[in-house]
Amino acid sequence: MPRVPLSPYPRCNAPLNACMQIGGNESPDEGDLSVCYECGAFLTFDAFLQLRLLSAFEIAALSPRNLMGMTKIRMLITGA
């Protein structure tokens, strides 16, 4: 599992130092998308591979494929 610099998730403060890639095992790059494993928040990696929340504008600009995939992952995490 790829390791990233320890940082709290931006919304719920869950600690993060690793991430999982769907269909692979590569380290994330700046701009890659993520979903918080605790609260289901939509996130992206910055240049230092720390996570920040996606803005409403960025969520609205997601491709339908990415939005559907992230929404499915959020539903699995939150059960909603």
Ligand SMILES: [Zn+2]
């Ligand atoms: Zn969270």
